Amino acid sequence: xxxxxxxxxxxxxxxxxxxxxxxxxxxxxxxxxxxxxxxxxxxxxxxxxxxxxxxxxxxxxxxxxxxxxxxxxxxxxxxxxxxxxxxxxxxxxxxxxxxxxxxxxxxxxxxxxxxxxxxxxxxxxxxxxxxxxxxxxxxxxxxxxxxxxxxxxxxxxxxxxxxxxxxxxxxxxxxxxxxxxxxxxxxxxxxxxxxxxxxxxxxxxxxxxxxxxxxxxxxxxxxxxxxxxxxxxxxxxxxxxxxxxxxxxxxxxxxxxxxxxxxxxxxxxxxxxxxxxxxxxxxxxxxxxxxxxxxxxxxxxxxxxxxxxxxxxxxxxxxxxxxxxxxxxxxxxx
Numbered sequence: 001x002x003x004x005x006x007x008x009x010x011x012x013x014x015x016x017x018x019x020x021x022x023x024x025x026x027x028x029x030x031x032x033x034x035x036x037x038x039x040x041x042x043x044x045x046x047x048x049x050x051x052x053x054x055x056x057x058x059x060x061x062x063x064x065x066x067x068x069x070x071x072x073x074x075x076x077x078x079x080x081x082x083x084x085x086x087x088x089x090x091x092x093x094x095x096x097x098x099x100x101x102x103x104x105x106x107x108x109x110x111x112x113x114x115x116x117x118x119x120x121x122x123x124x125x126x127x128x129x130x131x132x133x134x135x136x137x138x139x140x141x142x143x144x145x146x147x148x149x150x151x152x153x154x155x156x157x158x159x160x161x162x163x164x165x166x167x168x169x170x171x172x173x174x175x176x177x178x179x180x181x182x183x184x185x186x187x188x189x190x191x192x193x194x195x196x197x198x199x200x201x202x203x204x205x206x207x208x209x210x211x212x213x214x215x216x217x218x219x220x221x222x223x224x225x226x227x228x229x230x231x232x233x234x235x236x237x238x239x240x241x242x243x244x245x246x247x248x249x250x251x252x253x254x255x256x257x258x259x260x261x262x263x264x265x266x267x268x269x270x271x272x273x274x275x276x277x278x279x280x281x282x283x284x285x286x287x288x289x290x291x292x293x294x295x296x297x298x299x300x301x302x303x304x305x306x307x308x309x310x311x312x313x314x315x316x317x318x319x320x321x322x323x324x325x326x327x328x329x330x331x332x333x334x
Contacts, residue, residue, distance in 0.1 A: 005103065009059070012101045013044065016094050022047040037233070038063050041111050056113075057093065061106035064310045067302040069178065070233040072105040073097040077160045078235050079109070085155055087146045088228045114220030114227040121216060121258050130261060132224040137262040139226040140216065141270045144247070147229075148208040148240045148275070157209065157237065167238035168201035171290055178297040182304040189322040193293055196329045202241070202283035210238040214247055215255050244271060244279055245287025251295070251324055289328050296321040 010025055017023070024045040040059040047053065062072065072095065079092040091110040099105045121133050128136065152158060164170035176194050179187060212234030220227045247256045248264040257263050268279055296318040305311040 008102055009042075012094070012096060015101070017046060017048075020046040020048045022052075037061060037231075055093075056111040058090075058109050058111040059102075059106055060109065061102060062099070062104040064104075067298045067305065068233060069301070072107050072233075074160055075233050075235065076107045078157060079232055081155045081157060081160070082150070085150055087150055088143060088226065089232065090228055090230055112220050112228050114222045116217065116220055118215070118217035118255060120221065121256065121262070122254060123258075128224045130258065133258055134262050136216075136221070136224055136226065137256070137258060137267070138270065140214065140219070140247070140256070141267060141274065143219070143226055143229055144211070144214055144243055145271065145275055147211050147214075148243070150209045152207075152209050152237060161235070161237045163207060163237050164204075166201075166204050167207070167242065168197075168204070168286065168290075171238065171242065171294075172197050172201065175290070175294050175297045179300055182297070182301045184300075184304060184307060187300070187318075189326060190293065190296055190318070193289065193322075193325045193329065197286065197289060197293065200282075200286055200289075202239070202280065202286050205239050205241070205280075205283070206277075207237050208240045210236050210240065210242050212236060212243070212246070214243055215252065217255065239283070239287070240277070241279055241283045242287050242290070244268060245284055246291045248284065249288050249291040250328075251292055251321070285328075289325060292321050292325050292328065296325070 006025065010023065013025070014020075014023060022045065026043045026045065027041065038059075038061045040061065042057055042059065044055045044057050045053065060072075076092050076095045076097075079089055082089045083091055090112070092107055093110065094108040096102045096106045117127065120127055121137055123130065123133060127133070150157075152161075162170075172194060179190055179194075211229065211232065213231055214229065218231040219229055244267075246252070248267055250264075253264070256267065268284070272278055299318045299321065302311070302313065303317055306313060
């Protein structure tokens, strides 16, 4: 961090702690990873009433150019309301909703000591053995079930999140608007996929909390135990099959599956057995297509951010995704 930002962060904290002594912010350094937000872990020390205090914290701030257009105020409010709920979500502490204090919208949350590994299920490089990895995969299903079982009305999430009359239509509209807004050139394949989804969207079902990006890369692990699920920026109310489609998307199999041991069918069967719900296979296919359409929108946003000099990351476009989307909808092409 720069000296100016260090001073801004200290002022931000003082405004919330009040008159305390010995305030120190230590160890702040931007964490590697995180494509949509800047992540800064730090340690906070202070004294109050003769008592010494220490908190491990984590600053999550909007970058200049992101691949996702999301609202820190919404993410903060959802997580605040989930704090006493039976779900492994992080504790949020403070919010700068409009960036007036920290330069860009940001929130501070409790920092956890677990480790992160996007590809923990693939083994090798000191990762757990296959039985332990299968156990982790099973825990990931339990994590998703926790989210879908939340009493979102009781938690007041409908005061923060829209309640869609038709979750599939709402999802199509959201990501189609992103593609239209961010594209630098016509996207005929994605226009076709949009129309395919409108023709094949499932009937509205049970409304649940949807995380929107469940994956090992968004989880902290304590050994081979799931500790906490991070990155709730795409949280919304919708169809539970959206999360199931996201984690069974064939493009993401390397993150979510163990070949020959834990594959998409095993994941869905485990979800159904533990919840008593039936995941409609046609609806699941729709949400798997939507998952890659959403990823295409994210990539297109990344390309736009690079071309607008708002990020240094080079994005290569959505070509791989459009090929996969055509394969997923191939029977209509003849």
